[in-house]
Amino acid sequence: MRAIPAGETRGYGEVALSAGFPRGARRVARVLGENTDPHLPWHRVLRADGRIALPAGSAAAAEQVARLRAEGVVVEDGRVRAARRPARHALDALLWAPAPPAIIRRPK
DNA sequence: TGCGTGACCCAGG
DNA sequence: ACCTGGGCCACGC
Numbered sequence: 001m002r003a004i005p006a007g008e009t010r011g012y013g014e015v016a017l018s019a020g021f022p023r024g025a026r027r028v029a030r031v032l033g034e035n036t037d038p039h040l041p042w043h044r045v046l047r048a049d050g051r052i053a054l055p056a057g058s059a060a061a062a063e064q065v066a067r068l069r070a071e072g073v074v075v076e077d078g079r080v081r082a083a084r085r086p087a088r089h090a091l092d093a094l095l096w097a098p099a100p101p102a103i104i105r106r107p108k
Numbered sequence: 109t110g111c112g113t114g115a116c117c118c119a120g121g
Numbered sequence: 122a123c124c125t126g127g128g129c130c131a132c133g134c
Contacts, residue, residue: 011117012116016116023116026114027116028115032115046115047115047117048117048118061115064115
């Protein structure tokens with residue numbers, strides 16, 4: 001999470017994957033809920049569709065918007081502009097990359 | 109052991 | 122763009 005550059009955002013699923021936990025999106029969310037480190041850039045983590053995950057109208061959500069805007073991220077109606085997020089195919093590229101990181105998706 | 113819950117994700121419609 | 126159903130995973134009671 002600390003590796004996410006300021007001004008950029010990532011989805012919970014992407015953070016989980018980067019940390020070595022495919023399908024661990026909910027886990028990331030839970031960890032964030034218990035985080036107390038004010039320096040952790042938790043605000044750069046959004047839902048896969050770019051929306052703020054925290055309950056709309058909550059103080060925490062407002063805090064996240066404030067932090068994002070302070071980094072130049074455009075937040076509109078509880079949502080971050082697509083252009084500021086990694087391309088939609090980024091996750092697929094990671095999962096299906098030819099060589100590393102050799103992560104297997106469990107079949108349905 | 110079982111079951112509901114949630115800062116989640118995705119394919120379909 | 123929104124809603125739904127199914128899947129996922131860790132907790133807590």
